[in-house]
Amino acid sequence: MENFKTIREVASLWKKDKQQYVKQSSLSAYSLILENHILPAFGEKQQLAESEIQDFALRKLQEGLSQKTVKDMLIVLKMIQKFGVKMGYMPLTEWCVKYPTEQKKQELEVLSISHQRRIMQYVINNFTFRNLGIYVCLSTGMRIGEVCALKWGDINLTTETISVCRTIERIYIIEDNHRHTELVIGTPKTKNSVRDIPMSHELSKLIRPLKKVMNDDYYILTNEANPTEPRTYRNYYKCFLKQLGIPDLKFHGLRHSFATRCIESQCDYKTVSVILGHANISTTLNLYVHPNMEQKKKCINKMFKTLK
Template sequence: MTTMTIREIASAWKSDKQRYVKQSTYAAYVLILENHILPSFGESETLSEKLIQEFVLQKLNSGLCIKTVKDILIVLKMVMKFGVKNGWMNYCEWDIKYPTTEVRKGIEVLTVSHHKKILDYIRLNFTFRNLGIYISLTTGLRIGEICGLRWSDIDIENGTITVKRTIERIYMIDDDVKHTKLVINTPKTKNSYREIPMNKELLAMVKPLKKVVNANFYVLTNEEKPTEPRTYRNYYYRLMQRLDIPCLKYHGLRHSFATRCVESNCDYKTISVLLGHANITTTLNLYVHPNMEQKKRCIGKMFKSLGK
């Protein structure tokens, strides 16, 4: 067996992987390699459990969250398996332990009154950019999906919006030079390619517009050229300041839509499909956290079924 360093294996793995994944996914892998894996393991020829465990604790102590560290290890394991498959290194099994003290942060959502306030304001103050925020609050679209939305994706006859693409700015590393690039991609996963019904107010808003707009233009700009997420995010922040609403991240609009669906007792499978989640577990973990009243009602129903 010809042993190679992780740096050498990673270089070959990158060339192989680039052929099979989206450009944005590849860019994310390269950043993880350059920022985390190669500085720690670049010259190593083996990856023992002890070495990986120390790396994990070091990254957690530096402020990274457990999910981020696990994402780094996923890439590291892919590189290692590629090296093993090609006979360049020996395989090592890891049983990594994580501290249990990390407190799960709750998601940030708009209050019902703030949710209504934004929708009411946009109905009275229509602009194409405001329309995007309205769509996010009533369909749960991600910011990249909103930026990538074209008029042709809005079906007036059936009253639906079809998510077909997303726009994102990704970090690239070419010849050790970092730069960014705006890319238009297919949706995040196959489940993210989805059809979402519009509520009556949204349908009434876009119906007259569809008669006069160019179907190939982007909704947010009503032009051939789209706006990028960073620019649109800044616009959203300014609007929230103008409305005197606590500034959530733009993704909080998606969380707010999902939370309102849960509060309305929509079934979880439907919510999961609307959000384009890969599986219902993601939806349950993010949004379904029963409060004490719900727990009491559940136990009450259980005893009622027993005839008590």
């Protein structure tokens, strides 16, 4: 083991190599996982043992982290090990982590139809540019970073579409022992997230008179050359809901509400997936397609009719 490097050393070399291929925001997320979780647990080790990784995963779950969060950590650890083995910095050790069975599937938080209607009508009656952003999200399923980065020039009145081609996010920059945050405007989450979304007639009617007199280079939430950042807009949204007397709902719940309304309206799943910018349709199916008991009964009855 004399020629092997520690996980900390391998991770540092892996990050330098990885930054050539991934977005700055992705590298930032990897860095946070490393600094906060992986390096404190494994940093000084030269090889990984399955029992230690299993204990690490269970400990993180007991601390209240979700299985997805823990799995994301282990994905980063796997990538570091793969890089280390390939470069001859560490030995190959096979490991497979087991997770406790999740007893209850977490329900998606979405607006009720009555609350969604109330919000959309309120925006029409009480127009501000920030309120418009909430209406846009409920009409298109855009993410908060995408709507914060939306410019008037991204709206095409001829085709009645909105082009999603950038996003804003505040990321952590870790340099040696110094940490700071930085607001970054970049490309959306994945290549599928770059998309054109049709506007509803209602949204088009709301935007059309504004678009004609606006500067295409201005952001729609501020109507200025400078954007608002997601954290600031999220705080505004919380106050907005409180003002309307609507129960607290995460901003991402607007996206979930849009998708849920689409599925409830029997839109085909592939179309919904493309509008949302999901990497594949399975993400849409897993998140939003949950047949109720009535649908299950109809399915079984239909099957038996074919037997007769």
